[in-house]
Amino acid sequence: MTKHLLSIGHGLSARTLTPSLIAEGWTVTGTTRSPEKAARVVESGATPMIWPGEDLAGAIAKADAVLISSGPSADGCPVLNAATDALKENASRLEWVGYLSTTGVYGDFQGGWVDEDTPADPATRRGKWRKEAEDNWLALTESHGLPVHIFRLAGIYGPGRGAIAKVLNGTARRIIKKDQVFSRTHVDDIAQVLMASMVKPNPGRIYNVCDHDPAPPQDVLAEAARLLGRDLPPEEDFETADMTPMARTFYATSKRVRNDRIINELGVKLKYPDYKSCLKALVS
Template sequence: MAAAKRLFCFGCGYSARVFAARFRAKGGSVAGTCRTADKAAGLAASGIVPFLFGDGLPLEDPASALAGTTHLLISAPPGEKGDPVLAAHAADLRRIAPHVEWAGYLSTTGVYGDRQGGWVDEETPLDPAVARSDRRVKAEAAWTEFAASSGLPLHIFRLAGIYGPGRNQLLSVLDGSARRIVKEGQIFSRIHVEDIANVLEASMARPNPGAIYNVCDDEPAAAGDVVAYAAELLGRTPPPEIPFEKAELSPMGRSFYMSSRRVSNRRIHEELGLTLAYPTYREGLKSLLGTL
């Protein structure tokens, strides 16, 4: 990658920072947004030029912040009032769109809603089950419309449940917070954070503006199975099974169990030529033992 390449990340969180590290390792420069001065210091320490954005506050000097951007990643979540990036900076992005080589919007597989364990792919009609997924559907539509009118070479990535270093079931088993909640027929898909970066890199290598990709591993599984396997790897007794009906869950936790689906990742294999580093949760969790 030529040194002149510059990635700008709206929302430089867990997944974006892994991708940003890859981009920098190949010679590119990275800038990104966060909400607080403390987080800005953390971005700067990792080689990312930080800009404050969010909570209703736009970039202070968007022309300067976005200058030289060749690659754009949007992972800032939509709120009740819609997508915060488009609300604040649509005009600024329209100005740089002709110079952007690749853009990615990180969405969620939650846009498919409840399929009672059935399979979905990128052609499946959307049917969000909860308010935050409905916001994602609207944000996807807004970004798609913006890309069509501005020429921004946008790709949409629908992410499954994310895990990786510092965020995995091994840690929850160790700290005693893991719960093995059982709901008949409940199936989820997930993805290791490094494989998210692998997908984004593969898309950059084979850009196809307008494409949508499901980003998940090869084996949907019940959440309780992942907890049990994590306990096995650690040589611990897995936590007892708790029927969903008896589990005391927060509204957010309960909404997690309101939809069940198997997400197909065939497109990332066939169109991007990608082989996942962690095709199932088993390889992923094994690799994380050394991070504990």
């Protein structure tokens, strides 16, 4: 029997996952906010659905699994705001629900290590919104048995984004902040983590999705420039660099994120275990 995934907010991670699901016999519906963006949904192999607009509750009632990529705001998670009743009504029938969150919920550890058992302490407004959304999704697991899984994504590599894209389009800046380090993940590895979880559901579980090699951002840009044969972007001191408030928030926290759980529990073998292998593949 064909299984069906409803992908709400059909972004890069969901579009990357879709062909793997289709190869396994799934069908996918992906929501988008406008008819103009529907072509990207179709290109991934999914059927587009305009939301807000079309009947989200009806779509949930027809799905075997739901993936939520839509981000929260000060008003909360838009999917929960629109469809909590439908999710409760279908909780015992749905096989898997995945919520894409961020490692930003951990807050600042000054370069120290965190794992899924580390108490989340968001340091930014957006991080606090994410943590509240996580809590509200997990509350549905506790109260109604909704099979929710939380995926805390590190910074995403992928075609057209990340260090390679910045070096190619001339926007790369080597912002230097003492002891600053980030974890990252390739979008293909996000897709295989989601697939592994769908095969082996564990409702209420939280997973960090990242590679094995946290690194300072300037080192990643330097490697990208080297691989592309481009000049090394000049260094800029964080304290005096001209940056937007949004850009500065990315430097507000520093941590190294452990990924043992996706390896040991889900059996995932990362395609891109470190930034050097990832950048080399993107250049190729």
